Amino acid sequence: MNEEIIIAGFGGQGVLLMGKIMAYAAMMQNLEVSWMPSYGPEMRGGTANVTVVISSERISSPIVNSYDTAILLNQQSLDKFENSVKTEGILLYDPNGISRHPERKDIRIFQVSAASEAAKMLTTKTFNMIVLGAYLKINSLISLENVIKGIGDSLPERHHHLIPVNIEAVKRGMEIVKKINS
Amino acid sequence: MEKENLRLDEIIREENIVFHKTSLLTDKVFSYCPGCGHGVVHRVIMEIIEELGIQSDTIGISPVGCSVFAYDFMNIDMQQAAHGRAPAVATGIKRCWPEKYVFTYQGDGDLAAIGTSETIHACNRGENIAIFFINNGIYGMTGGQMAPTTLSGMKSSTTPYGRDTMLMGNPIKMTELVATLPGTYFVTRQAVHTALYVRKFKKAARMAFENQKLKKGLSFIEVVSNCNSGWKMSPLQANRWMEENMLAFYPPGDIKINGELIKKT
Amino acid sequence: MADIKLMKGNEAFAEAAIRAGCDAYFGYPITPQSEVLEYLTAQEPHKRTGMIVLQAESEIAAINMVYGAAGTGKRVMTSSSGPGISLKQEGISYMAGSELPCLILNVMRGGPGLGTIQPSQSDYFQATRGGGHGDYYTPVLAPASVQEMADFVRLGFELAFKYRNPVVILSDGIIGQMMEKVELFPQQPRAVEFDQSWVTTGKTPDRERNIITSVDLDSARQERHNQDLQKKYQNMREHEVRFESINCDDADYIFIAFGSASRICQKSVKIAREKGIKVGLLRPVTLFPFPAKEIKKLSKQVKGMLCVELNAGQMIEDVRLAVENNTLVALHNRMGGMVPTPEEVYHALLQKFSIE
Numbered sequence: 001m002n003e004e005i006i007i008a009g010f011g012g013q014g015v016l017l018m019g020k021i022m023a024y025a026a027m028m029q030n031l032e033v034s035w036m037p038s039y040g041p042e043m044r045g046g047t048a049n050v051t052v053v054i055s056s057e058r059i060s061s062p063i064v065n066s067y068d069t070a071i072l073l074n075q076q077s078l079d080k081f082e083n084s085v086k087t088e089g090i091l092l093y094d095p096n097g098i099s100r101h102p103e104r105k106d107i108r109i110f111q112v113s114a115a116s117e118a119a120k121m122l123t124t125k126t127f128n129m130i131v132l133g134a135y136l137k138i139n140s141l142i143s144l145e146n147v148i149k150g151i152g153d154s155l156p157e158r159h160h161h162l163i164p165v166n167i168e169a170v171k172r173g174m175e176i177v178k179k180i181n182s
Numbered sequence: 183m184e185k186e187n188l189r190l191d192e193i194i195r196e197e198n199i200v201f202h203k204t205s206l207l208t209d210k211v212f213s214y215c216p217g218c219g220h221g222v223v224h225r226v227i228m229e230i231i232e233e234l235g236i237q238s239d240t241i242g243i244s245p246v247g248c249s250v251f252a253y254d255f256m257n258i259d260m261q262q263a264a265h266g267r268a269p270a271v272a273t274g275i276k277r278c279w280p281e282k283y284v285f286t287y288q289g290d291g292d293l294a295a296i297g298t299s300e301t302i303h304a305c306n307r308g309e310n311i312a313i314f315f316i317n318n319g320i321y322g323m324t325g326g327q328m329a330p331t332t333l334s335g336m337k338s339s340t341t342p343y344g345r346d347t348m349l350m351g352n353p354i355k356m357t358e359l360v361a362t363l364p365g366t367y368f369v370t371r372q373a374v375h376t377a378l379y380v381r382k383f384k385k386a387a388r389m390a391f392e393n394q395k396l397k398k399g400l401s402f403i404e405v406v407s408n409c410n411s412g413w414k415m416s417p418l419q420a421n422r423w424m425e426e427n428m429l430a431f432y433p434p435g436d437i438k439i440n441g442e443l444i445k446k447t
Numbered sequence: 448m449a450d451i452k453l454m455k456g457n458e459a460f461a462e463a464a465i466r467a468g469c470d471a472y473f474g475y476p477i478t479p480q481s482e483v484l485e486y487l488t489a490q491e492p493h494k495r496t497g498m499i500v501l502q503a504e505s506e507i508a509a510i511n512m513v514y515g516a517a518g519t520g521k522r523v524m525t526s527s528s529g530p531g532i533s534l535k536q537e538g539i540s541y542m543a544g545s546e547l548p549c550l551i552l553n554v555m556r557g558g559p560g561l562g563t564i565q566p567s568q569s570d571y572f573q574a575t576r577g578g579g580h581g582d583y584y585t586p587v588l589a590p591a592s593v594q595e596m597a598d599f600v601r602l603g604f605e606l607a608f609k610y611r612n613p614v615v616i617l618s619d620g621i622i623g624q625m626m627e628k629v630e631l632f633p634q635q636p637r638a639v640e641f642d643q644s645w646v647t648t649g650k651t652p653d654r655e656r657n658i659i660t661s662v663d664l665d666s667a668r669q670e671r672h673n674q675d676l677q678k679k680y681q682n683m684r685e686h687e688v689r690f691e692s693i694n695c696d697d698a699d700y701i702f703i704a705f706g707s708a709s710r711i712c713q714k715s716v717k718i719a720r721e722k723g724i725k726v727g728l729l730r731p732v733t734l735f736p737f738p739a740k741e742i743k744k745l746s747k748q749v750k751g752m753l754c755v756e757l758n759a760g761q762m763i764e765d766v767r768l769a770v771e772n773n774t775l776v777a778l779h780n781r782m783g784g785m786v787p788t789p790e791e792v793y794h795a796l797l798q799k800f801s802i803e
Contacts, residue, residue: 020453020626023453023626024453027451027453027628032628033453033626033627033628034625034626034627035453035625035626035627036621036624036625036626037624037625039478039479039564039620039624059627060710060711060713060714060716060717060789061710061711061713061714061788061789062621062625062627062707062710063621063707063710063711063786063788064714064788064789065788065789065790065791236649237649237650238648238649238650238651238652239649240649240650241647241648241649243515244660250662251662253656253658253660257650257656258649258650258656259647259648259649259650259656259657259658260647260656260657260658260659260660261514261515261518261647261658261659261660262545262658262659262660262661262662263511263514263515264511264514264537264538264541267507267508267511267514267538270503270507270508270509270511270512270514270515271511271512271514271515271518272515273501273508273512273515274471274473274511274512274513274514274515274516274517274518274519274523275515275516275518275519275647277471277499277501277512277516278470278471278499278515278516278519278521278523279519279648282648282649283649299504299505299507299508300504300507300508300511303503303504303508
């Protein structure tokens with residue numbers, strides 16, 4: 001088993017943390033993991049992406065140029081990475097703010113309206129957890145239980161009161177994700 | 183008349199001794215020019231360490247400059263620092279041995295030019311160390327070039343027509359500068375060209391070591407000295423010129439005591 | 448139970464420093480290694496082990512604090528990236544000259560000048576040729592995983608004290624920034640009793656004063672000192688070579704790469720083997736001393752060697768010296784923060800050696 005994932009979006013969307021929780025949960029399942037962020041001078045509003053590799057074997061390269069799963073959370077990322085998804089691979093995106101939607105026919109495309117759902121939950125900070133929930137629904141590789149552990153261990157002590165709302169968000173994501181091509 | 187017949191070992195007796203060399207100075211002959219202040223400053227610092235009985239707890243740092251080989255003369259554990267870096271080296275030692283006494287010994291080129299940053303930040307952090315700053319207004323070891331402390335109009339091998347402050351900037355008063363930092367606890371300017379000045383300097387040097395026990399900050403002692411070779415003068419002329427010119431611009435006296443500014447800077 | 452964590456390379460390095468019983472760290476922020484100082488200050492190691500952590504006013508000050516602290520015989524370290532490491536070279540040269548142990552981490556980014564904050568391996572020459580002024584070497588360890596970022600702290604201190612010499616850990620932005628699973632070694636106590644025969648503690652009546660210095664104007668003595676240093680480096684060459692070889696036994700072609708580039712090549716090896724091309728990987732773990740003997744041995748059995756580097760081709764010079772024209776040596780490289788993909792490296796192999 002070898003799953004190569006890219007998550008890309010704006011800085012501040014929680015892209016890096018989402019990847020970290022995925023890697024953490026996979027690690028709890030005794031899988032090998034690597035988490036390689038893009039890092040740059042941009043903080044909020046800049047572009048951010050992270051490559052997560054989950055494997056049953058020792059991971060060779062943490063940097064890859066084609067992905068089993070691409071989670072793309074703004075137009076720029078969609079334009080940049082749509083063609084990097086392997087044939088039969090998965091593309092998950094949030095249609096909010098997207099004018100040019102993915103067009104490939106040889107991959108499986110999923111939508112999660114995480115931004116509007118997060119607004120409904122009255123805290124936009126749950127955005128990334130809703131997306132994560134969508135991924136969990138699509139790919140059963142990592143379990144909800146381990147993701148919940150990952151949330152608990154990744155959030156600093158001062159944010160622990162936010163754990164329940166984040167778990168709620170993951171579950172919402174699992175419910176609202178939808179496949180948009182056959 | 184019978185005195186003339188005394189042998190040397192009859193003269194050298196305990197009761198006749200009015201001065202003895204501290205055991206903390208080695209027997210190596212000073213490499214400093216006759217009339218230079220380094221020898222006196224070395225001796226006074228070693229005397230203080232001997233009198234306080236802290237040889238086994240004291241670490242000194244020698245700089246780059248004429249006193250680079252200070253460890254040849256001082257019979258204590260020492261580390262030689264890169265040019266200007268002594269306050270950083272002292273910080274590293276003191277943080278590892280917080281109960282020991284640590285001092286740097288630096289010249290004006292070392293402390294006030296290349297090492298300005300290390301000096302200011304060690305002072306600002308309030309490292310519990312002592313800095314001895316020997317200011318003779320010139321780079322002695324490299325052959326008498328202009329230092330940051332060279333006086334306006336003063337000649338050096340790189341200001342052969344005198345320091346033109348319009349071109350080369352003004353002489354810097356490091357002592358007044360560091361006195362304004364909250365991390366300094368004791369800041370003073372001294373000299374060692376007369377017995378009276380030496381006695382005052384010794385008092386200040388003692389305070390610099392005693393202060394380290396209080397852990398209240400850094401002690402900074404400037405000693406205005408001469409460089410008769412670099413200034414191209416006889417020792418006597420140099421001291422006279424120093425009194426008239428150097429001490430006029432760099433006035434001796436305490437600037438900060440027990441963390442309180444006592445003199446306007 | 449094993450202590451397994453998901454950590455960034457920089458964080459693993461910092462945690463390992465606390466656990467290795469490091470006495471003091473002096474640093475200055477620079478991307479992509481700032482997590483070292485951030486992690487250490489957040490951990491408050493003075494409460495955990497008594498370890499001292501201080502943010503200096505510059506890299507120059509930091510390395511000179513290390514120099515002073517190393518003179519007390521304690522386990523001390525610093526970390527930085529390219530531009531900061533350049534500033535530290537003066538201090539590293541002083542430590543080599545006065546034979547002080549310490550650990551220096553370089554999380555490499557691209558240069559020259561301010562260059563880029565993206566990963567690179569362009570400080571290979573600087574690290575393996577001493578780096579500062581004067582004739583000296585430092586052992587250079589090149590971690591290729593987060594696990595090695597932790598493990599090499601312990602190994603680095605071991606080498607530093609064995610040879611009384613600075614040791615460089617040459618990492619890069621990929622290894623420093625990536626997270627992986629890491630098994631942390633248990634907490635070791637800081638050394639209470641250690642060899643104080645040569646260190647600055649304050650002179651006691653039972654011994655001569657200890658002087659830590661690199662200066663000696665007597666040319667005959669300075670030459671003898673240099674000869675002694677060279678003997679020490681020769682000793683390192685004979686005893687400290689470390690490397691990892693993957694699929695080299697039956698290989699027709701070999702990748703030679705260190706650090707993050709070696710991780711990419713591991714995947715290229717897989718790709719090539721799936722296509723039926725017998726490819727192996729030789730990963731130097733110590734860059735000084737360099738595994739020249741092993742490379743020479745392999746050069747007699749293979750058709751070609753491809754050096755893969757994130758620089759203009761620096762390690763390849765050492766490979767060519769080792770190979771002595773026994774086989775073809777080619778280079779595939781990227782610069783300026785660009786990182787080759789495994790497929791790209793595989794295609795470079797096909798092209799450089801005209802493999803059908």
